[in-house]
Each structure stands twice: as C-alpha cells, then as structure tokens.
Amino acid sequence: METNGDVAIKVVPVRHVGRWFGLAGVALFIAMLVHTTLYKVASAEKTCLTVDGVKTCHGVLVWRFQWNIVGKYFLSSEVLHGLLVTIELTVISMIIGIVLGMVVAIMRMSPSRILAGVAWTYTWFFRGTPVLVQITFWAFIGALYPHVSIGIPFTHIAFAHINVDLSLTTLDAVIIGLGLNEGAYMSEIARAGLISVDEGQIEAATSLGMTRRQTLRLVVIPQAMRVIIPPTGNEVISMLKTTSLASTVGVLELFGAVTNISATNFKIIPLLTVASIWYLIVTTVLSIGQYYLERRFARGALRTPPPTPIQRLKNDLRGIASKFRTRRGIIEVAT
Amino acid sequence: MTTPMVEVRGVRKSYSGVEVLKSVDLTVNRSEVTCLIGPSGSGKSTLLRCINHLEKHDAGELRVDGELVGYEARNGKLYELSDKRVCEKRSHIGMVFQRFNLFQHLTVLENVTVGQMQVKGLDREKARVKARELLARVGLEGKEKHYPSQLSGGQQQRVAIARALAMEPKLMLFDEPTSALDPELVGEVLDVMKDLAKSGMTMIVVTHEMGFAREVADTVYFLDGGIIEESGDPRQVLTTPSSDRLKNFLSKVL
Numbered sequence: 001m002e003t004n005g006d007v008a009i010k011v012v013p014v015r016h017v018g019r020w021f022g023l024a025g026v027a028l029f030i031a032m033l034v035h036t037t038l039y040k041v042a043s044a045e046k047t048c049l050t051v052d053g054v055k056t057c058h059g060v061l062v063w064r065f066q067w068n069i070v071g072k073y074f075l076s077s078e079v080l081h082g083l084l085v086t087i088e089l090t091v092i093s094m095i096i097g098i099v100l101g102m103v104v105a106i107m108r109m110s111p112s113r114i115l116a117g118v119a120w121t122y123t124w125f126f127r128g129t130p131v132l133v134q135i136t137f138w139a140f141i142g143a144l145y146p147h148v149s150i151g152i153p154f155t156h157i158a159f160a161h162i163n164v165d166l167s168l169t170t171l172d173a174v175i176i177g178l179g180l181n182e183g184a185y186m187s188e189i190a191r192a193g194l195i196s197v198d199e200g201q202i203e204a205a206t207s208l209g210m211t212r213r214q215t216l217r218l219v220v221i222p223q224a225m226r227v228i229i230p231p232t233g234n235e236v237i238s239m240l241k242t243t244s245l246a247s248t249v250g251v252l253e254l255f256g257a258v259t260n261i262s263a264t265n266f267k268i269i270p271l272l273t274v275a276s277i278w279y280l281i282v283t284t285v286l287s288i289g290q291y292y293l294e295r296r297f298a299r300g301a302l303r304t305p306p307p308t309p310i311q312r313l314k315n316d317l318r319g320i321a322s323k324f325r326t327r328r329g330i331i332e333v334a335t
Numbered sequence: 336m337t338t339p340m341v342e343v344r345g346v347r348k349s350y351s352g353v354e355v356l357k358s359v360d361l362t363v364n365r366s367e368v369t370c371l372i373g374p375s376g377s378g379k380s381t382l383l384r385c386i387n388h389l390e391k392h393d394a395g396e397l398r399v400d401g402e403l404v405g406y407e408a409r410n411g412k413l414y415e416l417s418d419k420r421v422c423e424k425r426s427h428i429g430m431v432f433q434r435f436n437l438f439q440h441l442t443v444l445e446n447v448t449v450g451q452m453q454v455k456g457l458d459r460e461k462a463r464v465k466a467r468e469l470l471a472r473v474g475l476e477g478k479e480k481h482y483p484s485q486l487s488g489g490q491q492q493r494v495a496i497a498r499a500l501a502m503e504p505k506l507m508l509f510d511e512p513t514s515a516l517d518p519e520l521v522g523e524v525l526d527v528m529k530d531l532a533k534s535g536m537t538m539i540v541v542t543h544e545m546g547f548a549r550e551v552a553d554t555v556y557f558l559d560g561g562i563i564e565e566s567g568d569p570r571q572v573l574t575t576p577s578s579d580r581l582k583n584f585l586s587k588v589l
Contacts, residue, residue, distance in 0.1 A: 203389060208502060212418065
C-alpha cells in the first residue's frame with residue numbers, strides 16, 4: 001500500500017457512472033435471454049378435461065426450445081458416437097495438417113527451387129479448391145481410378161499394372177480430404193512462424209557449427225511455435241466444425257448423427273441444439289488447452305508469465321473482498 | 336615456424352555490385368589479439384563473417400589454421416566443401432555478436448550446453464559441468480536457470496562468450512561485442528575478453544573501444560572503404576597515425 005510517511009493516503013476513487021448504466025443494460029439483456037430460452041408456449045397437442053359434463057380443452061405448455069427433447073437426446077448413444085467420430089476426424093486430420101504444413105513450410109523456404117516450387121503448387125491447389133469438393137473427390141476416387149498403372153506418361157509403356165481397389169472407406173476419404181486441405185492452410189501459418197524468428201538466432205546456431213537441420217529443430221521451430229500456436233488453435237476449432245461436411249458423404253459424425261435422428265422425428269431445432277452444445281463444450285476444452293500450451297511456449301519470451309485464469313480469478317476475488325472490507329470502514333492492515 | 340591461425344590474401348566480397356572488401360590482406364598469429372577498427376560500412380564485420388564462412392568471399396584466399404575456408408584444393412582445382420564439413424570447421428571458431436543472439440527459448444545453462452551436446456556429441460552431464468565452469472569464469476554463477484530476457488545486456492554478452500567457449504574454439508571472433516551495451520556495462524564484458532586474451536586465446540575483435548585495442552591488441556588493422564588503410568602495433572598506429580583517414584577517424588572516436 002502506498003504510504004505517505006506513516007499515514008496511508010485516503011483517496012476517493014473516480015466514479016464511473018457510465019459503467020453502472022452498462023451493467024444495467026447487460027443485466028437486462030441477460031434476463032431477456034434467460035426468459036426467452038426458458039419460455040413455455042402452448043403446444044399444438046391438446047388435452048381435454050371434462051368437469052361436471054363441461055369439456056374444456058387447452059394446449060400443453062412446452063419449452064420453446066424443447067429442452068426436454070434436448071435432454072432426451074443429449075447423451076443418447078447415436079449422439080455420443082457421432083461426437084466420438086467428430087473428435088476422431090478432428091484429431092487425425094489436424095495431425096496430418098500440422099505435420100504436412102510444417103514440412104511444406106520448410107520446403108517453401110528451402111534453397112532448392114524445385115522443393116519450393118512443389119510446396120507452392122501444393123498450397124495453391126489445396127487452398128484454392130473448396131474442401132467440400134476435395135472430400136467428395138476422395139470419397140469417389142475408386143470410381144475415377146479403377147486401375148492403377150505405373151509407367152511413362154503419354155505413352156503406352158507401363159512398368160506395372162496394379163489391380164488394387166483404390167476406393168477408400170468414407171471415413172478415410174474424409175480424413176485425407178480434410179488433412180490435405182488443412183496442410184495447405186497450416187503451411188502458411190507455419191511459414192509465418194518460421195520467418196518471425198530473428199535472423200541473429202540462426203546465425204548464432206550456425207556459428208556454433210549446427211547444420212541447417214539442427215538449427216531448424218533446436219532453435220527456429222521452438223521459437224516459431226509461439227507465433228504458430230494461436231492461429232493453429234483457431235484452425236483446430238475451425239476443423240472441429242468443418243468435420244460436419246463429412247455428413248455429406250455419409251459419415252455419421254455429430255452433425256450427421258443429429259440430422260439422422262431429426263429426419264425421423266422432425267425435431268430439428270432441439271437436435272441442432274444438442275449438436276451445438278456439444279460443439280461448444282469441445283471448443284471450450286480446446287481453448288483451455290490452447291491457453292496452457294501458449295504459456296508453455298512463451299518461456300523465455302516474457303520476463304514473468306501471465307497469471308492463469310484461476311490465479312486471476314483469485315486475485316480479483318481478493319481485490320473485491322478487500323474493497324468491501326474498506327468500504328465498511330474496517331481498517332485493512334497492510335501485510 | 337608454425338602456420339598463422341588466420342591468413343587472408345587478396346580477399347574480395349561484393350553485395351549486389353557494391354564491393355565491400357577490396358583485396359584485403361591480414362595475418363593473425365596464434366595466441367595473438369587482433370583488433371579491426373574503422374568507420375561503419377568499412378567492411379570489418381564482413382571480413383569477420385567471411386573468416387567463419389557465414390559469408391562466402393568472392394576472390395582471394397582465406398585460411399584458418401592452414402586450411403582453406405569453405406573450399407578444398409585438389410589437383411589444382413577448388414572444390415566447394417559439403418555443408419557438413421563447413422559446419423564441422425565452423426564449430427572450431429567461436430563467434431560473439433553485437434546483439435548477443437542468445438537462444439531466447441533456452442535457459443542460460445541450456446544456451447551453453449546445446450552446442451556441446453548437439454554438435455560435439457557430449458553427454459548432458461559433461462556438458463553441464465563444462466557449462467557451469469565457464470559461467471563461473473565469466474562471473475555468472477547462480478544465473479543458470481534464468482532466461483536471456485531476464486539478464487542485463489552485459490550479462491547476456493558474457494553468456495554468449497561462455498556459449499562460444501564451450502565449443503573449445505581455437506579462434507574467437509568478436510563482432511562489436513560492446514556496441515549494444517549501456518556504457519556502464521561495457522567494462523564487465525571487456526574484462527572477460529582481457530582475461531581470455533591473457534589465457535592465450537587467438538582473437539579477432541571488431542571494436543570501437545580504442546582503449547581496449549591499445550591495451551590488449553597485438554596488432555590493429557584500420558579498414559576504410561573495404562581496404563586496409565593502416566596496420567601495426569596499436570601503440571604506434573593509434574598514437575601516431577600516418578594516414579589522414581585514420582587521423583580523421585581517431586579524432587572522431589577518441
């Protein structure tokens with residue numbers, strides 16, 4: 001606590017009147033939101049009662065958002081299985097995307113023109129065509145290439161005919177499609193990270209006698225991670241939802257599973273709500289993971305790491321508590 | 336007679352048409368300290384960078400410890416060395432940079448062990464023992480677990496010197512090691528360098544510290560516009576310069 005000699009300074013803090021109005025506005029909006037999501041409306045179904053020979057009918061009150069149906073399907077085996085497939089698709093395609101992106105980014109920066117050119121062309125093609133088209137293409141690759149032969153292009157000379165069935169399972173097709181597409185985006189993210197590392201770091205590693213590969217692995221990539229992780233987190237979250245495109249080729253991931261159910265019972269909105277809540281839950285978990293990963297790779301870049309949300313919450317609560325204590329006129333003893 | 340540590344004969348270097356080094360000759364004997372002085376843009380740093388092949392020279396002959404830098408002469412032809420051989424040769428030459436260039440993501444100790452482990456193939460324990468010894472030598476005991484960003488400039492530069500020494504180099508190159516430091520931190524780095532000179536290390540130092548050059552250097556080379564204008568014993572060169580250019584330069588820096 002700031003002290004002037006032995007006497008603590010007494011300060012009247014600045015009043016932020018605007019903030020109170022803002023708080024009132026937000027409170028009102030939240031109340032409206034709670035009201036509308038929990039609002040009950042009369043359903044089309046009618047129940048009739050006959051009392052003393054008089055028959056009265058009225059609609060049953062149900063939630064506008066049909067939370068009872070949301071609850072019924074939220075943990076159903078179809079939905080949970082779909083969720084599992086969604087997570088599987090996200091994880092595998094992101095691993096393919098990140099590894100591919102890193103390799104392509106390094107190729108782009110290679111002194112070899114051929115490697116750089118191949119990398120550029122890959123990114124150009126897979127970033128330049130819709131991912132939905134790519135998924136569909138891989139799903140039907142077997143129809144496009146019934147036979148495979150290895151030979152000299154534009155001649156009939158062939159070294160080998162392979163009569164393999166190229167058709168992939170739809171799940172594999174989706175993974176390849178998403179992974180290759182993601183690799184193109186990740187390569188640009190990785191490249192941004194690699195070129196963000198100071199030239200002096202590379203010179204220092206070189207002067208120690210490290211090879212190009214050692215320099216990349218030990219010095220450049222670890223420092224590039226700081227720049228690469230935030231947009232990669234963004235990509236993971238984006239991928240989580242892009243996997244819903246798999247439903248177009250018949251993969252029953254989360255979105256496919258709920259549309260499948262709603263196709264039979266016509267409860268479209270509650271089932272989309274089920275899917276949305278699950279997407280939100282997974283996104284939240286991913287965001288938390290990203291936060292701690294960023295902290296890990298910020299080592300050395302910041303003198304003091306930022307507080308974790310839990311530490312921040314503790315500090316805030318402590319601050320509020322001490323405020324109340326001083327408001328009530330209790331003299332706080334500085335420790 | 337032993338071969339000199341560094342021999343530079345008629346070395347030239349241009350960047351996109353601008354000739355930065357115009358036929359430079361220089362000899363550095365073993366256990367000697369050589370200072371390169373001169374105005375900025377005179378080619379001092381470029382010459383230093385050519386010596387450990389961070390830059391390729393365009394013409395002339397450059398030898399370190401009797402061996403050509405970056406090339407190999409066989410049957411009257413020059414063959415470019417593979418990257419691996421170049422790296423191996425570089426590992427015997429230590430370099431200290433103006434802006435320290437410590438690895439930001441590694442602790443002080445890791446900065447000093449990484450080269451030993453990855454390039455020289457030492458195991459972790461041996462590398463750590465050596466690193467602690469060197470950090471003590473540059474006066475940084477107890478800072479092992481710090482990250483470079485938590486140290487002052489002078490401390491960072493001393494870690495950089497320890498990092499270079501960990502490779503047990505036969506030659507140390509210093510590229511304006513005190514130019515990025517606050518004035519009160521220059522002394523601690525120069526003291527470490529003086530100690531190193533006393534221990535018999537062969538050193539080439541690009542510097543603006545004339546006091547250091549006069550006190551420590553065996554030979555001073557004055558570069559201007561890519562040529563060596565004047566060279567010799569520092570007491571003579573720095574006190575009674577013969578060329579007008581050096582007189583002019585000294586009047587500005589002293």
